[in-house]
Amino acid sequence: MENKPFITCEGDQNLFSSLHGDLVQRLPLEPVEWRRSYGRPPRMVQVEANFVPFTDEMLPKEGDMSLLRQPFFHMFWTDCPDVDVYKIQTKDEITLWLQKLRIYNIQDWMIVLVANSDAKKNKLLPRTTVIDKIKSDFCSKQADRCLVIYDPLVDSPKSLESWVALVQRLKQLLLVSFNRNLGQFEDNMRAQRERRTEVDWNFCRYFLVQEELAFVFEMLKQYEDALVQYDELDALFTQFVLNIQAGDIPEWLGSFSRPCTCWDGLYLWQPVNYDKRDLIQENTATLLDLRNYLFSRQCALLFFLQRPWEVAQRTLPFVHNVIRELEILELTLPAGAVACWAFMSCLEVLQMIERCSDSSQVEAYSPYTASIWAYAREKLHELGVMCGLMPDMNPSSEQLHMVVDLLAGMGQKQERVFSVKFEVYKVKSAETTPKAESIPNSPDKKLREALSSKAAFQKHYLELSELAMGTYKHIGRIRSARRIGKDLAAFYMMLGDARKAESFLSDALKMYQREGWGLLATNTCKDLAFCQKELNNMQKYAESCSLLASNDLLSPADRTHFYNELLTVCAKSSGDGDSSILLHMEPMMTITDVCIDTEKRHPILGSTVHITLLMQSSLSEDMLFDKVTLVLQREPREPSVTSQSEEKPSEPGADKTLSEPPRFHKRSVSAGCMSSLRGWNGQAASNQIPSYLNVQAECQVKPDGSLNWSGINCPSASQFLRRQDSSHSLVKGQEVVKEEGDLNLEIGNIRLKTGDNKVCFTTTVESRGLFTVRQLILRLSSAEFASSRIWPPASYEVASQNPTITLTPLQDLLAGIPQQIQVTVCTGDHVLPQDTTIVFSTTPQLTLKAPQDRHGRVTKQDAADDESPGDVEYQTEDEGGVLMLKLPTVEAYHRLQLTVWATAEIPDLGLAGEEGYRTDVEHKVSFKSPLVKDEPETTFMFHYPFLAKNQLHTAGDSKFVHVEVVGLSTAKFDLQDPDLTISDLQDSDTAVRLTPLHQDSPMVVYRDQTVSYLWQLHPEELQGLPQLSCRFSLQYCLQGSQQQTPYNYSFTLNSFKTLYQVETSVETPTGSEKCQAGVLCPLRLLITSTSNPGDRQQTDSVPLMYEVMADNTMWAVCGKSSGVVSMPTTAMTTKEVLLEVMPLIGGYLPVPVVQLSQYQELPSSDNKELSPSNVEPSPDSDEPSLDDLGPSHPGQVFFEHGQVYSCSQAQQVHVLPANNGGNLVITFQ
């Protein structure tokens, strides 16, 4: 039935019926704005109407406030062609009609005149047409109540225009009527509601009244407003029921307290369930009837509003509320009836939602439907248990009766067909895929089926569970899904399908463990354990048992049960002869601390190490383990050279980080932290930073040895600082891993008590390296409990030291005499075998010799100095100057010290060409030994004890050789047998005599002490000898020692013969007896050639250049200070040069020195005397030396030392002080 407002039509029925179709069609075409009273927002409405002939019965009776049945509007149709007909007939009709209306106080009417457009042309006078007449007669005040429509069946502009006007007018007037009527209705309704506390008030009656309003709104397609009416009714009823709790029971509620015999579910397939409505009307509705009807109406309106999610949203609160109301009203329903109702209602809603929405709305309603699915599943489960349909039950006859009763209460089977109305829901939805063909099983059909047999129940239950789980997963409510999974697991367990159950349970367990919900995890684990036992998965079962037995959330009885189970499983699996089962040790046993106790800081080979583990047993009872194995890993370490070198900074320039033994920074110490690693008892493990961080000290050293930077580093920082993703990083299954151990320490038969235990391991160090405690394995029968990697790592390092050989001088080494060098052999952790050899090789001129006694001192390597050393003997071999030591057996970590004598020869420095400035000599010693890898080299510096220097002296023709021995060492040396030989003169006839002028007694030399020896050469024997090679030798010995050692020093004398003698003399000026300062004196220069011409060039004369080297503080050379003389080559010729000098001060002044040098004329220059302006005396050359003073003039060549003899050397001249020339006037008075 369709609700449309009624409009009655009076007048010419034939006329109207010809126009009826047009009018009905045109009316709803355009929506019109509906302005409403009470400040409600205006709405656009499409007006539709149901036109019916006017009858008296249609008119409302007194007091009947019904809206739906009464007409809202009344029309009078006439086609009265002229005024005459009007006057005769139509006027009366209208009058009669209006009179009837007035009786009922109806103001919503309208008169329509259907006119022929031609008739209008006859109109000559005003107010003479029919319409004018009608207006003047009836509508004098309301001109809009009368309308003309021209040629309604003709398609002309005029006709169209009049149609539009008519429809427009009709709509407006209709809405005015609505407003009026609704206003009246609402007032009435409100008045009724106000009377709700009165005794004779009835909710059902009121319900129908307000529902009528809702119908009107629905009729006007104002679903929102319609929904409000129902919501108000809902709230009103709810409040009434709630008030019952407070003892306020109105009489009408008694009808709802009738026992329900029918528990039909919701019925949403029709917008209005008239069956139920009738019940309400008859006041025979039960609570369920009323609630079902009310909610179905709300749902219908929500579907009209395209809000299926709201239906879903309201469903569960609705169901819960109804159940609560049933309780409050203390309605007695058969057991399970409510569940049936709830189940069917939920399914009905779900089916409807699925049917009445498109895919775009799935997202919107899924969050709600998921819970509805879950709830329906719960209800079905409830029914299953109640009716004995669970897999582990067999329905009793009582339960079968119950099923029959429940089925009976499901009442009438409603026809599931798509009502026409229902299609309305779909029309507006974007996708109109009619699913009418595939009507699913109706909820009650499903329920009937499910309750009919165990198999059917199982099928439906599983289907429902999967749907609920799937929807939960789809919307991301994993926890809810897991919980259903857990229930499902229980169901599968009943079915005997432990495998399926296991997967559900382990999923749930993982989640509870990960999120740290101990109680839930324990509970799930318990279920899982049963499941695993069922599956005969002993490995997993034992694992679960160990977890449960050590779980303090479990009751003591349960713990003991699982403890015993664990023992049984372990014992049983050993009987099978299978490979042992490997289990986690934690959290059954946890290692709280590891102590390593060694004798020393670094244990050495052969020493004993005690490792103590502090363990905590979480079991409620003691457990006896067959064997406890501690697994240690060995990390080979580069053997360090000495224990000291470890502390040395890294090599300069090495850009390496010092890897110190890792130190661990403790964040917090709590006994429970270990167990939390597996996320069992406490906090979720995945997000946690472990209690211990591995932090290393690092530093970098610059090439020059200074520190570049230092700091601490956590190598695994990235692991902990990694961004934690939200929920999706599932904890990976932690496999038990048995670590590869290099050293296993074992203890048999150990009982671990509840609580703290101490387990000690003792071992003797047998190999070197860094030993780290990695894992503990407890063995019980054939089961092994392996700990996770022990953290923080506890380790000990077996110090490893290679033997070393070092050479150290015992004092400052002196060349020439035997010196002691100490050889130190540190054995490290090696034992020196007998006859370990050390072969020394040296640079030439260094000899090593073993001492006479061949005893070495043996001490412990780390012994204090005052410890008395042991004494060992060793062997030596000396082959061709190569010393080889054969060492005796020496224990590890001992030091063997012995000395060898090293003698470095003093080389003949003169021969070596090194002019005695070096005072020391470098020698290298390298040794080869099986103890050390390559041939290390040690450098020693030997200092010379003394040095010899030579000098040539000249006196006229005579020559003297002077050798000076300079002491360098603080040690005193005796010098004997000095001798000088001319080595290059073999022939005895040309022998050169050397007459020693020194004493022949032994001399002593030491630091800063010199010894001089002097020999005279005879000039006559030197004729024709260009040079002399001399060799000085003496015997020396260290004072106190008897050993005489020869010392040699070779040197060569060149151009040593005297060629010229120079004699200078300052003569007194003429006329005075003495020279006087400031007075010019003649300087006489006599140059005498002393040598034979045969020695000279084959020229008559040679140019010689002279230069006066006078101290310019004493002498001023006047005129020229230098010049060139031509010297005849014949022997004993003399040249005289006169110069003038002036003494500047008085006293005994040294005679100015004149330096003679050869002069070679330059090819370009003339053979003339150098003018004084050209030859400047060098101002500072008062003591010219041939060695360091280069020629100051071109062509000047200096003579060798000894070729020119200055006769007047060291002569002085007496100079009187200057006469200042002033007369001293003495006046006497």
Next chain:
Amino acid sequence: MTGQRSSKMAVCVAVISKENYPLYIQTIPTEDDLKFHYTVHTSLDVVEEKINNVGKTTNDLRELYLGLLYPTEDYKVYGYVTNTKIKFVVVVESSNTALRDNEIRTMFRKLHNAYTDLVCNPFYTPGDRITSRVFEKVVNAMMLQDS
């Protein structure tokens, strides 16, 4: 009307850490703790959903009170999230109609204050299970019979 009201204020109060592990769960009666553990744990789904949805739409300070998380036949579960993502969950009986939104809000406010006091205690490490007696007292007061 008030004379007959004998229902409890809350039957379960839970404090849940940022990482979703329970810091504190108190239930009445205590025998039902497993059931309430499940209820509270499941409610975290909705809590997370609500937190995430809020984050998407508004930038300003979100409301800490999350409202009714989900109803069950017997209980209503309410949620509250502090700014440090500590979750409070309160379960009340559905039959207790005296508890309106406002009362629930007050409960959460009290709970939040108690939690703040707890965190201010230097001897409490955030993230540890709550054993404070003061806190327990506050919770117990919420779960007491409303007289």
